[in-house]
Amino acid sequence: MSQLMLVLFGLLMLVGAVAALYLKDTVSAILAAGSVSLVASLVYLLLGAPDVAMTEAAIGSALTTVVFLFSWARIQHRPQPSKNPQSEESDSNPDDQEDHQL
């Protein structure tokens, strides 16, 4: 039973990793990468390493994902110091709306 679950979780991790590579939407890709860590922490728990599982769940799936999302928001909203009119233009970009949903 535990073996079966391990294999299942391993396959889930593979699916998440491949999805993180191939998803076009960056936010979805970041979330997929975070899900790999989440499943990995379950695997650690099944293998009897609760200490590592806690670290993996907290850092791998929570904090790293948040840091990635923050950086992605920063990249999207990069301030353009020299050209003021353009930055106003970019505020009404459809790209930005996606970021607001964060």
Next chain:
Amino acid sequence: MMKRLIIILALAAIALGFFPLAMRISGDSGLTALATHYVEAGADELGAANLVTSVVVSYRGLDTLGEVMVLFTATTGVTALLGAGKSKSHKKEKESERDGDGRREGSELLATGAAFLFPILVLFGIYIFLNGHLTPGGGFQGGVVLASAFLLLLFSDCRLELNHALLKGAEAISGAAYVAVGLLGLWLAGGFLDPRFLPAGEFGQLFSAGAIPIIYILIGIKVGSELTGIVDAMRRCS
């Protein structure tokens, strides 16, 4: 096409190279001599109910000090790169705030949930690193839970300003105290980071295992303040 073929060949070569390694993995081949010593003598030597903790904090304490150092370096780098222009951009954001552009407030649900969860998360983080020598978890895990509590707070209120002097002070003092405790072990007990200069106490109680709880409290505060600092430097109101 050619490029793809080369990539596949390279991957196959790597897989072939590591194939013996994968074949040699066997699940239950027994403990090595060092691990056997840890398992048999660890509880008697250090008095920590969680054996993982006695390995992480004491037997391999220098590794943990190195990990804390790595995290410190990463935090320094992030704040040096992103935190420098922070005060200026904050002023700008505040000005644009008055103009009333499309700033998104945290929703009611998030604000209420964060206010409700924040004290519980802080308490849970402190519990994790305080009980690191008894139950799974420890300084790193507890510190990350602490940082996630502050992260939730930052999510719910975008304009929230953390007390940077307090964060920096907590981080610096706990880091220095960690090394000081290590030095105390060097002078009063067997070696650097040896926690046995305090009495071992009763096995399985909160006040036991020598200086291990003290070290984990310090690591927890340090990791928590560092990760909070990273998240705070990286966030931007959008």
